[in-house]
Amino acid sequence: MQYQNKAMQLSAILNQFKHLGLAIILCVLITKATAQQVNYEAEFGADYQRAVRFLEKNSWITDTLARYNVPAQFAVAIVFPELIRYSVLRDKMEIGGLKILYTSFGQDYADFSIGNFQMKPSFAEHLIKDLQTTKMATRFNRIIIDSNEESGRKALVNNLESLQSQVMYLIAFYFMCEKKHSKLIWHSTEDKLQFYATAYNCGYWNTTDYIQKKSRQNYFETSIFGDAPKYNYSAIALHFFRKYNLLAKSSN
Structure with missing residues (x-):
């Protein structure tokens, strides 16, 4: 009788986990469905169109990506949400004092988004460190900078301010x-795109589980105001990727 009761208790616990698992799966599906229903072109309006025009005006970007054997449509989709967020005026307002703090003391004192692709010094520092442990270091020698000294950090910021x-x-x-x-x-x-896009925005050096979790969240802000809506970064990237592919196919 005692064993029977324990078996019944175990069965009840397993059923609870089963229902919990189904609930988690359902939440993920609902989140993805909601993100896919948003028309980001209409949502962001003029900012979306400005980002598209930027890519059209700078077609050399996709040419450069292709020359390095990087899938161009895939790569520009990764940074497209950042192009929506980018504002020249806000960029100048945000990085003025922060640039001085970073160059003087490092990323622990100031870490801020720079340029059209909204890259942070910490992002560049991680990339440089990782590149130096691979055979790719020589290939990317022009962007590898020692940021341990103030002069190096200043050079790194100057690099990030260059679109090239x-x-x-x-x-x-x-x-x-x-x-x-x-x-x-x-x-x-x-x-794959949604994972890479999230990794770009939240830190590719984080764990796979963390990146996958973030890819399901609405955390991306395009406004400097704290009460502004939050969006799913990877869903915006995917929306543009699909649109970009349709445009490419229609032009062929």
Whole structure:
């Protein structure tokens, strides 16, 4: 009788976990469905169109990506949400004093988004450190800077303010993800894109579980005001990727 009661208790516990697992799966599906229902082109309006025009005006970016054997449509989709967020005026307002703090004391005192792709010094420092441990270091020599000294940090900020250098950092990021996450199995290119886009925005050096968790969250803000809506970064990237592919197919 005692064993029977324990078996019944165990069965009840397992059923609870079963229902919990189904609930988690349901939440994930609802989150994905909600993100996919948003028309980000309409949501962001003029900012979305400005980002599109920027890419059209700077077609050399996709040419450079292709020259380095990086899938151009995939890569520009990764940074597209940042292009929506970017504002020249806000960029100048945000980085003025922060630039001085960073160059003087390092990323522990100031870490801020710079340029069209909204890259942070901490992002560049992680990339540089990781590149130096691989055979890719020579290939990306132009963006590898020693940021331990003030002069190096100043040079790093100058690099990040250059769109040409940001494209090189993006290329390096893509190959670093290819190396770091080579064992992951992707269900589709879109699945891979959402992971890479989230990794770009929240830190590719984080764990796979953390990046996957963030890819399901609405945490991305495009406004400097704290009460502004939060969006799913990877969903915006995916929305543009699909649109970009449709435009490419229609032009062929």
